[in-house]
Amino acid sequence: MNLILQVWRQDGPDSKGRFVRYEANDISDHASFFEMLDVVNEQLIEKGEEPIHFSHDCREGICGTCGMVINGTPHGPDPGITTCQLHMRRFNDGDEIWVEPFRATAMPVIKDLVVDRSALDCIIQAGGYISANTGNAQDANAIPIPKNDSDLAMDAAACIGCGACVAACPNASAMLFTAAKIGHLGLLPQGQAERNSRARGNCTNHGSCQNACPKEISVDFIARLNGDFLRAGFK
Amino acid sequence: MKLISGIPSGPIEDRWTNHKFDMKLVNPANKRKFNILVVGSGLAGGAAAATLAELGYNVECYCYQDSPRRAHSIAAQGGINAAKNYQNDGDSVYRLFYDTVKGGDFRSREANVHRLAEVSMNIIDQCIAQGVPFARDYGGMLDNRSFGGAQVSRTFYARGQTGQQLLLGAYSALSRQIGLGKVNMFPFTEMLDLVLVNGKARGIVIRDLKTGKIETRTGDAVLLCTGGYSNVFYLSTNAKGCNATAIWRAHQLGAGFANPCFTQIHPTCIPQSGDYQSKLTLMSESLRNDGRIWVPKSEGDNRKAREIPEDERDYYLERLYPSFGNLTPRDIASRRAKEAVDSGRGVGPQNNGVFLDFAEAIGRLGKEVIAERYGNLFDMYMRITGEDPYTVPMRIYPAPHYTMGGLWVDYNLESTIPGLFVLGEANFSDHGANRLGASALMQGLADGYFIAPYTVGNYLAQGGLDKVPSDHAACKEAEGRVAGRIERLLGIGGKRTATSFHRELGRIVWDACGMARNASGLEDAVKKIPVLREQFWSDLILPGTGSRFNAALEEAGRVADYMELAELMCRDALNRNESCGGHFREEFRTEEGEARRVDEEYSYGAVWEYTGENREPVMHKERLEFEYVKPSQRSYK
Numbered sequence A: 001m002n003l004i005l006q007v008w009r010q011d012g013p014d015s016k017g018r019f020v021r022y023e024a025n026d027i028s029d030h031a032s033f034f035e036m037l038d039v040v041n042e043q044l045i046e047k048g049e050e051p052i053h054f055s056h057d058c059r060e061g062i063c064g065t066c067g068m069v070i071n072g073t074p075h076g077p078d079p080g081i082t083t084c085q086l087h088m089r090r091f092n093d094g095d096e097i098w099v100e101p102f103r104a105t106a107m108p109v110i111k112d113l114v115v116d117r118s119a120l121d122c123i124i125q126a127g128g129y130i131s132a133n134t135g136n137a138q139d140a141n142a143i144p145i146p147k148n149d150s151d152l153a154m155d156a157a158a159c160i161g162c163g164a165c166v167a168a169c170p171n172a173s174a175m176l177f178t179a180a181k182i183g184h185l186g187l188l189p190q191g192q193a194e195r196n197s198r199a200r201g202n203c204t205n206h207g208s209c210q211n212a213c214p215k216e217i218s219v220d221f222i223a224r225l226n227g228d229f230l231r232a233g234f235k
Numbered sequence B: 001m002k003l004i005s006g007i008p009s010g011p012i013e014d015r016w017t018n019h020k021f022d023m024k025l026v027n028p029a030n031k032r033k034f035n036i037l038v039v040g041s042g043l044a045g046g047a048a049a050a051t052l053a054e055l056g057y058n059v060e061c062y063c064y065q066d067s068p069r070r071a072h073s074i075a076a077q078g079g080i081n082a083a084k085n086y087q088n089d090g091d092s093v094y095r096l097f098y099d100t101v102k103g104g105d106f107r108s109r110e111a112n113v114h115r116l117a118e119v120s121m122n123i124i125d126q127c128i129a130q131g132v133p134f135a136r137d138y139g140g141m142l143d144n145r146s147f148g149g150a151q152v153s154r155t156f157y158a159r160g161q162t163g164q165q166l167l168l169g170a171y172s173a174l175s176r177q178i179g180l181g182k183v184n185m186f187p188f189t190e191m192l193d194l195v196l197v198n199g200k201a202r203g204i205v206i207r208d209l210k211t212g213k214i215e216t217r218t219g220d221a222v223l224l225c226t227g228g229y230s231n232v233f234y235l236s237t238n239a240k241g242c243n244a245t246a247i248w249r250a251h252q253l254g255a256g257f258a259n260p261c262f263t264q265i266h267p268t269c270i271p272q273s274g275d276y277q278s279k280l281t282l283m284s285e286s287l288r289n290d291g292r293i294w295v296p297k298s299e300g301d302n303r304k305a306r307e308i309p310e311d312e313r314d315y316y317l318e319r320l321y322p323s324f325g326n327l328t329p330r331d332i333a334s335r336r337a338k339e340a341v342d343s344g345r346g347v348g349p350q351n352n353g354v355f356l357d358f359a360e361a362i363g364r365l366g367k368e369v370i371a372e373r374y375g376n377l378f379d380m381y382m383r384i385t386g387e388d389p390y391t392v393p394m395r396i397y398p399a400p401h402y403t404m405g406g407l408w409v410d411y412n413l414e415s416t417i418p419g420l421f422v423l424g425e426a427n428f429s430d431h432g433a434n435r436l437g438a439s440a441l442m443q444g445l446a447d448g449y450f451i452a453p454y455t456v457g458n459y460l461a462q463g464g465l466d467k468v469p470s471d472h473a474a475c476k477e478a479e480g481r482v483a484g485r486i487e488r489l490l491g492i493g494g495k496r497t498a499t500s501f502h503r504e505l506g507r508i509v510w511d512a513c514g515m516a517r518n519a520s521g522l523e524d525a526v527k528k529i530p531v532l533r534e535q536f537w538s539d540l541i542l543p544g545t546g547s548r549f550n551a552a553l554e555e556a557g558r559v560a561d562y563m564e565l566a567e568l569m570c571r572d573a574l575n576r577n578e579s580c581g582g583h584f585r586e587e588f589r590t591e592e593g594e595a596r597r598v599d600e601e602y603s604y605g606a607v608w609e610y611t612g613e614n615r616e617p618v619m620h621k622e623r624l625e626f627e628y629v630k631p632s633q634r635s636y637k
């Protein structure tokens, strides 16, 4: 298939960006979206031009490195997947595709489609953990954990930290990201000791984050977080 | 090059305990005076950086991704082994040790493997304490599954995202230490060279990938935890950025490289669909617990899977290996798949796969149970291929996945360069010629949480480490090497992209040094690779500059290193006139077509010494002794 791409190019954090038009021709519909971009990039390099910079690594939907806005939606048109999992069979011959970076003040553009998501790491550093030094942990089966709790904790823990929820949020807030971590740890007995000190923040409940999340993490975790926040306040 | 493995004496089950007692300790008040550089934030690096910081050392940690949470450990799906015997099926430390030595086809060090089996239990305890949500049964106890090469259920898992959950555990411990100011984290940073002072590893040269800035960081010990080199094949299950740069630089400066030809080709990946293919995707081996592998009995049978009657199907693993069936170890499962495809019985549009069929399991257990076990893997498959594995069998084919070879390390995980420790997949230590499923996560975390924190302390406690200022001549020299190399890459001004060179290199290595190898193919590759390398250095095209974010430059630098490593792999494979584990030399097989080891001659680790650009490397041997598990022909019949 042949496609027209309108891609956001921006030299650096302080430069002005703009859309640039490219043609992607003879693309197989079995190729992934990134394999399509690879083809375009190889052609650019052969012409001595800088390739389109985009974040990617595992290319199988788990590392959370990738993420861009495709035709107005973070991670593109399909729900429940990351950009690297998007395949060209989802598009039609002749389509014009608009590609731009995640946009949020807390995630400035570094170059082209690559943004700085270090703010998410800072959230985890501020308390997204259970303080358990290496060594001398008790036997793993010493505390049984009801399967439902453990499964729910896993649902929350599936977050890949891609930042799509921030990009989709009208307030550019990392509420779903934060709630997922707090939900994961707060559902486990090991996470109780620090539960109150972990709760923080508040949210205006638009729900756009849940729609954008490639792991379909539920906004229910934000409700849990708000519960924890109140509870901590009363203590 | 001297190879002193430093294996403690005494009964194998006491060695690690005694060794821990014998090692020197650093006084708690002195720990903060030491600076430790940890390159890599995967299971090995993340765990080591966090634990060393908890102990009180100053730690710096580096990764090329934008966050330490994205190291490729995140992609591991299937699980992690531990000898907990929670299933009461007769597992023990000794059995895990035995299975791993045997699974490695008697090419690993017994003492290391035993230690690994011992600490496997602490790993699971530690992970639970951190909040890793491993799968549980309805009684709330931890669940286990079985994995290839084992007849007990000892694999702990978190849906199909075990690596992710383990890494997030290590990342949370690391983040805590970053928050406390004990770890200085450098994301978006690539290590491009090593600094030696008086023969000891004392620093690294790094490039800030966002700005292109090059600088040296100095310290008292360097830990390389940079993962494996499967990307030498171009197409592999590794992430696009995985590279051998750090270990190759260390090798060039004197670190022995052990068994580079021991690579693992994973049997269950999605077959290639076209030339544009940029990587291959693994389908967890756990699928072999319930999926049955087959091909049509006759060549060129292009009927749809469901139209082929039972008696015209060849469930070749069940036929050849009745007691292990679909759970034979990876090397065997891969080789047999290759045979099936090479014999003209491959399936799919390109006839380049075999079926992995869940119809029987769905019939027996119901779709829900299968969805619960493998739902996310099935979804992933569907997204990539557009086919629904609940109704048609998956198509799979082997792909490069893991590298058992790596930098040689002694019992303390120290390389032949003093003060340079190597952890996780980057070292050669525990898996011999073939790694059992669910054992890499175990090894990475064992190295990082439970071994290096002791052995690095022992090294530091011996003293003799005066401060090295960052403007030391050795630092300037290493920075000069890095800058010169970047300039050279940017200045070639040729016509071919790094990707196209990488693809061509990958094809050469895959054909000559992939699933099946033979002397003439390897000799040929040893001639072809230097020619390609020559072309690379004269015809590469590279846009942009070194003084800013330049993804094409990063890629080119990595490909340049693979060009050299690939040749060493082929030389190593050529040297080893036997078949063992993942190293299958067609000339050396039993009548039944299995790998035939030649123990009298090759019961050693082959450790290569770098002698200079375009000079033949020199091989040294670490003789292996088997006091406990007597080498036998591996049999999974």
Ligand SMILES: Cc1cc2nc3c(=O)[nH]c(=O)nc-3n(C[C@H](O)[C@H](O)[C@H](O)COP(=O)(O)OP(=O)(O)OC[C@H]3O[C@@H](n4cnc5c(N)ncnc54)[C@H](O)[C@@H]3O)c2cc1C
Pocket: B039, B040, B041, B042, B043, B044, B045, B062, B063, B064, B065, B068, B070, B071, B072, B073, B074, B075, B076, B077, B078, B079, B080, B162, B163, B189, B190, B191, B192, B225, B226, B227, B228, B237, B238, B239, B242, B243, B245, B246, B282, B401, B402, B423, B424, B425, B426, B437, B438, B439, B440, B441, B442, B444
């Ligand atoms: C798809 C897949 C599935 C797997 N499934 C399983 C499984 O189920 N069970 C199992 O036991 N094993 C599995 N494995 C193997 C296992 O995941 C790896 O062997 C293991 O996670 C490697 O961990 P590591 O810490 O050594 O390296 P990695 O996790 O690869 O980390 C490497 C780190 O080094 C950094 N780095 C690399 N080069 C540089 C450089 N030059 N400068 C700075 N930083 C650098 C990276 O940024 C990264 O932080 C799987 C592997 C793959 C690819």
Ligand code: FES
Pocket: A055, A056, A057, A058, A059, A060, A061, A062, A063, A064, A065, A066, A067, A082, A083, A084, A085
């Ligand atoms: S590249 Fe890893 S999630 Fe997309």
